[in-house]
Amino acid sequence: MTTAIDIHRLSKSFGAVRALDELEMTVRPGEVAGFLGPNGAGKSTTIRVLLGLLRADSGRVRVLGADPWADAVELHRRIAYVPGDVNLWPGLTGGEAIDLFCRLRGGVDPRRRAALVERFELDPTKKGRTYSKGNRQKVALVAALASDAELLVLDEPTSGLDPLMEVVFQQCVAEAKAEGRTVLLSSHILAEVEKLCDTVTIIRAGRTVRSGTLTELRHLTRTSITVATEHDGTSVAALSGVHDLRERSGTLVFDVDNDDLDRVMRHLAGLGIRSLVSSPPSLEELFLRHYGDEAALAGGGRR
Amino acid sequence: MSTGAVRAAGRSPRTQVGAFVGTSTLTRFTLRLDRVRILVWALVLGVLPASFLPALEDLMPTQEDRQLRAELIRGPAAVVMSGPGYGLDDYTYGAMVANEIGLLAVVAAAIMSILLVVRHTRTEEETGRAELVRANVVGRRAGLTSALISAVVANLAVGLLLTVGLTAGGLGAVDSLAFGAGVAAVGLVFAGVAALTAQLSEHARASTGLAMAFLGVSFALRAVGDVTELESGSPLTWLSPLGWAQATRVFVDLRWWPLALCLGLAVLTTALAFLLLGRRDVGAGLVRPRPGRAAGHPLLAGPFALTFRLHRAGLTAWGVAVLLAGLAFGALTDSVAEALVDNELLARTVMAGGGDDLVDGFLAAMLGYLAMAVGAYAVSSVLRLRAEETSGRLEPLLAAPVSRWRWLGAGLAVSALNCVVLLALAGLGTGVSSAVVTGDDGLVPALLGAALAFLPAVLLIAGVAALLLGLAPKALGLAWLVVAYALLVGLLGPLLNLPAAAADLSPFSHVPALPAVELALAPLVWLTGLALVSLLAGMAGFRRRDVPA
Numbered sequence A: 001m002t003t004a005i006d007i008h009r010l011s012k013s014f015g016a017v018r019a020l021d022e023l024e025m026t027v028r029p030g031e032v033a034g035f036l037g038p039n040g041a042g043k044s045t046t047i048r049v050l051l052g053l054l055r056a057d058s059g060r061v062r063v064l065g066a067d068p069w070a071d072a073v074e075l076h077r078r079i080a081y082v083p084g085d086v087n088l089w090p091g092l093t094g095g096e097a098i099d100l101f102c103r104l105r106g107g108v109d110p111r112r113r114a115a116l117v118e119r120f121e122l123d124p125t126k127k128g129r130t131y132s133k134g135n136r137q138k139v140a141l142v143a144a145l146a147s148d149a150e151l152l153v154l155d156e157p158t159s160g161l162d163p164l165m166e167v168v169f170q171q172c173v174a175e176a177k178a179e180g181r182t183v184l185l186s187s188h189i190l191a192e193v194e195k196l197c198d199t200v201t202i203i204r205a206g207r208t209v210r211s212g213t214l215t216e217l218r219h220l221t222r223t224s225i226t227v228a229t230e231h232d233g234t235s236v237a238a239l240s241g242v243h244d245l246r247e248r249s250g251t252l253v254f255d256v257d258n259d260d261l262d263r264v265m266r267h268l269a270g271l272g273i274r275s276l277v278s279s280p281p282s283l284e285e286l287f288l289r290h291y292g293d294e295a296a297l298a299g300g301g302r303r
Numbered sequence B: 001m002s003t004g005a006v007r008a009a010g011r012s013p014r015t016q017v018g019a020f021v022g023t024s025t026l027t028r029f030t031l032r033l034d035r036v037r038i039l040v041w042a043l044v045l046g047v048l049p050a051s052f053l054p055a056l057e058d059l060m061p062t063q064e065d066r067q068l069r070a071e072l073i074r075g076p077a078a079v080v081m082s083g084p085g086y087g088l089d090d091y092t093y094g095a096m097v098a099n100e101i102g103l104l105a106v107v108a109a110a111i112m113s114i115l116l117v118v119r120h121t122r123t124e125e126e127t128g129r130a131e132l133v134r135a136n137v138v139g140r141r142a143g144l145t146s147a148l149i150s151a152v153v154a155n156l157a158v159g160l161l162l163t164v165g166l167t168a169g170g171l172g173a174v175d176s177l178a179f180g181a182g183v184a185a186v187g188l189v190f191a192g193v194a195a196l197t198a199q200l201s202e203h204a205r206a207s208t209g210l211a212m213a214f215l216g217v218s219f220a221l222r223a224v225g226d227v228t229e230l231e232s233g234s235p236l237t238w239l240s241p242l243g244w245a246q247a248t249r250v251f252v253d254l255r256w257w258p259l260a261l262c263l264g265l266a267v268l269t270t271a272l273a274f275l276l277l278g279r280r281d282v283g284a285g286l287v288r289p290r291p292g293r294a295a296g297h298p299l300l301a302g303p304f305a306l307t308f309r310l311h312r313a314g315l316t317a318w319g320v321a322v323l324l325a326g327l328a329f330g331a332l333t334d335s336v337a338e339a340l341v342d343n344e345l346l347a348r349t350v351m352a353g354g355g356d357d358l359v360d361g362f363l364a365a366m367l368g369y370l371a372m373a374v375g376a377y378a379v380s381s382v383l384r385l386r387a388e389e390t391s392g393r394l395e396p397l398l399a400a401p402v403s404r405w406r407w408l409g410a411g412l413a414v415s416a417l418n419c420v421v422l423l424a425l426a427g428l429g430t431g432v433s434s435a436v437v438t439g440d441d442g443l444v445p446a447l448l449g450a451a452l453a454f455l456p457a458v459l460l461i462a463g464v465a466a467l468l469l470g471l472a473p474k475a476l477g478l479a480w481l482v483v484a485y486a487l488l489v490g491l492l493g494p495l496l497n498l499p500a501a502a503a504d505l506s507p508f509s510h511v512p513a514l515p516a517v518e519l520a521l522a523p524l525v526w527l528t529g530l531a532l533v534s535l536l537a538g539m540a541g542f543r544r545r546d547v548p549a
């Protein structure tokens, strides 16, 4: 089976700005893939390359087995896209814009369109500029979701949606996944990513810093331990994988790399554990760890 | 607090002052943003007229030469495009500058002011930047005030450079000052007009269009006024701010008071603009947008239909303008014929490519100017395509199964079709009204055909714009240079006795000046060929570049 998205050593520069620097990404068919990274990391740039809007400087890019630059039109019949910044034509209503997009990809099931308009509580009679930000986004979402594209490319599709609409969106993505479609979802909303995505790719400054399933990524980070022992426990400081050791009224607080968890626990057991609290890494911590550079991490990343 | 108290507070003097808070910061910012733009305008506008002086002295060293020139341009075509012609009886270099370059400079200053003011008022609002600015410690009126101050600065710079340049060129200092002041004063009028139109529509494009329409009407009023009552100045001329600047009779019989009319109108329009500004919401116009169709019209199904729809309003406005101008020019045919009957010298005038019948020559010249206006439309319509790209609206279209070739092809096809429509309207307008005043029905098809003969030249201009769009989109504005150059050649070419090679650079120079001369097909064929090549090359370039770039 071919991969849905296959990016290998993709680079793209805008003049002196190196937006993408040998980026790597793989998305398998039927997967919901999260695409994360700090502002300006290159997510939208990558997506534009995937759509054949920007031309890659170097590297290999395949989308649904095709070259997005050379085979753009054929490929786009199988892709639907929601841009991060939805701009609508001032003189056209939302309904007209939706119909235009649907007709461009060869028509749409009117019931499906109507159902989506209903579900997203969209008023299709308003003119482009009179929509609020969230409603502009809904126009693009309805147009994309109404299609039967194999691959949905969504660039921060929910950054303006209210929590109720966010739920509707999540249902729609879940349905798309159930239908066997592939979704690439760039987002800054971690709860959304956690709920929807099978895999995530985290990029920073145009490079892939982590990719894999969420479970795998969790494994790569640290667990926070608060422990009180019979004997003096400061010896754990000497163990590898232990970070930020602090002593607080007889209890020890530290972080430990998940890989070293087992060894550290055995050591603690030898000291006689009186009480122990371990908190698994939150998604936020996971991302903070990968988003910031190491210096920022040491300072503000974990307290 | 009661509502009454709030109201009272809203009117307190402190709030009035508060409305201007931040003006100086914003003005500095505006001037900084536009420093290059203003500098270029000021240099071109301020220095160009003076730079012609040596050429004039070279070309027409003696009074006889100048008098010959004066006789040549007594004709109605020259009057329409340059003005009432004060001082033709004793044609000095100063009178020459005032008469043949004055109107051009004044119109250019008006355009500069309109673009500058709309850019810093309505465009800022439309893009949402004004909201960001206004959320800071910035008063309600600061934005408009700073835009107007910038326009004043730009116009003063133009006026000053003109004064210095013309004085240095050997003309009288006081008259040079009056010339510069006249140009700047009309610039200020149109800064005020643009400030006003910027309050009316939500869209910058419409605001600019309205102000330009005001400029067009001003031009037409004085054109008709000047032609119908040569030299004395008719009431129609006195209705036009452009007429006021020329009414100073600078370099001939200087009087300052018409400039007070300019300043008065500038103050009036500005005051009105502030009044409207105080009554509306940020981002809103006078007309509130209404809800529209919930579903797209069945025909709205592709890039062609979409582009056509987006260009519809613009096409309508341009169509009305071109048609009215054509009707006005055509209606002058009669007075042209009368004026020409007893002027032997004019009979030899070379008007836009020559011809025996002077009425035909006049009509051909007028059609030429209308065709240049259509050339300007061609550039603006290609710029419109670029705006789709930069606004991000093109991105989702190209992410649908629409090839770049198809999108740009459709866009350029709409531009070309609209140019055909506009040329036809220009020809019909001129033809119908000239047929009515002369009783010669044959003028309608003749002038329709003559106008359409300009299509290859207009398409070539569209082609240059398309080429830039495809290969150097950031430099797309340069396409205006082609139109400006063509206009300069058309207006000043005969005066400056431009070498043939320089005149040939304008695509319009190659179009046979129908109906004054025989139809020559060869230039039309190669102009069309060049146009097609450049259009296709632009499309090929567009296929290879980043979007947006």
Ligand SMILES: Nc1ncnc2c1ncn2[C@@H]1O[C@H](COP(=O)(O)OP(=O)(O)OP(=O)(O)O)[C@@H](O)[C@H]1O
Pocket: A014, A017, A018, A019, A037, A038, A039, A040, A041, A042, A043, A044, A045, A046, A084, B548, B549
């Ligand atoms: N057309 C362009 N010209 C110059 N630089 C660009 C262009 N487009 C993007 N960049 C630069 O490329 C980098 C990546 O931008 P991109 O929009 O891909 O970031 P992003 O990951 O989508 O960020 P965000 O989360 O804020 O949406 C940034 O440094 C940006 O400034």
Ligand SMILES: [Mg+2]
Pocket: A043, A044, A045, A084, A155
């Ligand atoms: Mg982005």
